[in-house]
Every structure is written in structure tokens, then in C-alpha cells.
Amino acid sequence: MGLVRIEGFHVALPLKKAIKHASHQRTESESLIVRVTLDDGTVGFGEGVPRSYVTGETIETALDALESVDLARQVGAPASFESAVDRIASIRLPSIEDDPRGMFGNAARCAVELALLDAFGRRFGRSLSDAIRHLIAGRPYLRDRPGPVRYSGAITAEGARKERISAWKMRIYGFHQVKVKVGVSGQDDPTRLRQIRTILGNRTDLRIDANEAWSADELPERVAPLLDSKPSVLEQPVPHRDVERLADLRGRLGIPVMLDESLCGAPDGVRAIDAGLADLFNVRLSKCGGIAPTLRLIDLAFQHGLGVQLGCHPGESGILSAAGRHLASNLLGLRYLEGSYDRHVLAENLTAPDITFRYGGRAQPLPGPGLGVTVQDAPLERMTVARRELSP
Incomplete structure (x- = not known):
């Protein structure tokens, strides 16, 4: 074998x-x-x-x-x-x-x-869920059995009209959490966020992702006008080269900070904990090296009281979507969940059956051996x- x-x-x-x-x-x-x-x-x-x-x-x-x-x-x-x-x-x-x-x-x-x-x-x-359950047996964040999950929506940086349409789609489709990309050159982020918040309503958890857009020196003035729209989390606001500055800035921003591009391997996670760089970790399977290394980062975050987002890579195929589903279906306490966007993002996929999330971002555990999808x-x-x- x-x-x-x-x-x-x-x-x-x-x-x-x-x-x-x-x-x-x-x-x-x-x-x-x-x-x-x-x-x-x-x-x-x-x-x-x-x-x-x-x-x-x-x-x-x-x-x-x-x-x-x-x-x-x-x-x-x-x-x-x-x-x-x-x-x-x-x-x-x-x-x-x-x-x-x-x-x-x-x-x-x-x-x-x-x-x-x-x-x-x-x-x-045996399924990938069985493998995950074996690796974290006895952990307090392991579910009794694989269960349903709920994904969040995402609004990428587009023109004002397209963003309004996307926001209405998110509301009509019943998403309870939505992420908005900010920091793109030439865009008026405070106005964009106010419009999106108005459409989504106050009950939707609205978080923002800057993808390293701002320098540490300009960060407070960039974030301050966005707080009126009540975003819940700010993801990766500065380039990795500036990430150490978050130790001082994080407490002055008025919003929890999540690391993404600055959280790729175990050394990143340990440094973030030791230096106090973040309130949440965004773990992604490919970025972090697969199931086992990702579980180790999740464990590190939970041990130190940090929140966790299980993210995805835009444009990933049904293979990574399935792996993320298995992981999410077996974990308690994930703050945010991204993935299974398959048919909403891809013009064609590699896998069958279609495992795209349903209304409201809801999805069920995957049955069958291995990943539960066929290439x-x-x-x-x-x-x-x-x-x-x-x-x-």
C-alpha cells in the first residue's frame, strides 16, 4: 500500500x-x-x-x-x-x-x-473528516460529529454600481457575515462602506480586508473614517514588512486586527502571539501547508484566546473547497468561514459533485471516502x- x-x-x-x-x-x-x-x-x-x-x-x-x-x-x-x-x-x-x-x-x-x-x-x-478527527482527538474544539457549516460572503473591489448590486445579492441570499475589500487605489472606502452597510443592514457582520494596502504610519488615519460603518474586524492592514508595528498600533485602532499574509507558517504564529500582533488568525490550507500545519496554527490561536477565520484562496477548485469543508465541519469556535464559492467564482470546475454553498452560505458535511469529490x-x-x- x-x-x-x-x-x-x-x-x-x-x-x-x-x-x-x-x-x-x-x-x-x-x-x-x-x-x-x-x-x-x-x-x-x-x-x-x-x-x-x-x-x-x-x-x-x-x-x-x-x-x-x-x-x-x-x-x-x-x-x-x-x-x-x-x-x-x-x-x-x-x-x-x-x-x-x-x-x-x-x-x-x-x-x-x-x-x-x-x-x-x-x-x-475512510473520509478526510476521519483523518481530522484522529489528528485532534480530545481537543475541546472538536465537534461530537461532523456538522453543518455556514460560509460568509465577500464583496471585491469593483465600481460603485457593481458593489451595490453585490451587496443586495448578499442581503437577498441571506448571508449573516460579509467581507469587503478595502485599500484599492482611487476608491473612496468610507463612502463605499457606508453604502454597503446601508444595504446590508445593521445585523450583518461586516468585516474589512486591506490586503497589506496601507503603511503603518498612515494606518490610524485610514481606519478612523471606516469605523462609522461598524466593521467587526480589520484583516491584514499593513505589509508584512510593517507587521511588527501592529504591536503598538493594534490597541489604538478601535477594531480587532486579523493576520493573513503575515500568518503563513508556525514561526509567524508564534511571533504574532509573543509580540501581540493580532486578535485573530486567518488560516488557509494552501498558505499554511495543509491540514496538519493548519490545525497546529488553529490550536495555537485557541490556546491563547485568539479568534480564527478559516479562509480560502480565491479561485481554488473543488479539491480545496472539499478539504476546507471537512475541516470546518469538524471544528467548534470558528469566527468566520470562507470557501465553497465554486460555481459563483469559477467558469468551470475540476470536480463533481457541485459542493457550492446554498442559501445563506449554508452547507452540509461531505460523505464518502477521501475528499468526497471526484476529479x-x-x-x-x-x-x-x-x-x-x-x-x-
């Missing part, structure tokens, strides 16, 4: 419309898809979303990171599902261990970890830009 083959696919997923924020804009989403094959022929799929402006990775560096390590030796030939999960959770990539922030190679690790969990889950007839051959071939055979 060992690992005999690893294939990497550079995939370009078409978006329904451009995704724009202060750090980047894209009309398609590039993902690393990993397919693993076990010696009994069982196949599993995983996904990572390398972003050079987040973890420094590209598709090529992620593939190189996987090529540099003997994964077959690390995984071995586990005789049980629990043994397989423990070995997969312990996978180490030199590029991550050599990085002071513990992040260069996280997308690669996430992709291969999910692929292996999917494959061994199918081999033993379809035809879309995978159609969207593949390049592929590489990797040494197991």
Missing part, C-alpha cells in the same frame, strides 16, 4: 469575473494539482495555490520542492488508516524547514498531503497548462 507515482499538473481555472484586491488582480486562477497513485492502483488528488506575493512560491518552485524529497520513504506502507494519517501529517519538505517563516513550499506540501489523504482514505474506506479527467486535461512526473 505504498506510494508508487506522483504527478504534478499546472492548471489554469477560468474565473467568471476578475478578482481584484489591493495586492493583485486575476482573471484565471493557477493551481498546482497533485495526483498520487498507491501500489494497489488507488488514486488521490490534492491542490495547492502557490502565490508569490503570499508565500513566495510559484508553480515551478512548488514542483521543485516536491521533487527534492523522498515522499515514498516518508509515507512508507501503513497498515491502517490511522497510521497513514500520522505519517502523512509528519511529511517534511526541506524548503519549508529552511525558511525562517516556515512557508516556502507550503502550497506544495498542501497539495501532496491532500492527495495522500484522499488516496489512503479511499483505500481504507474529472476531461476538465483536468482541458485546463492543464503543463505537467511533470515527480519521483515518489
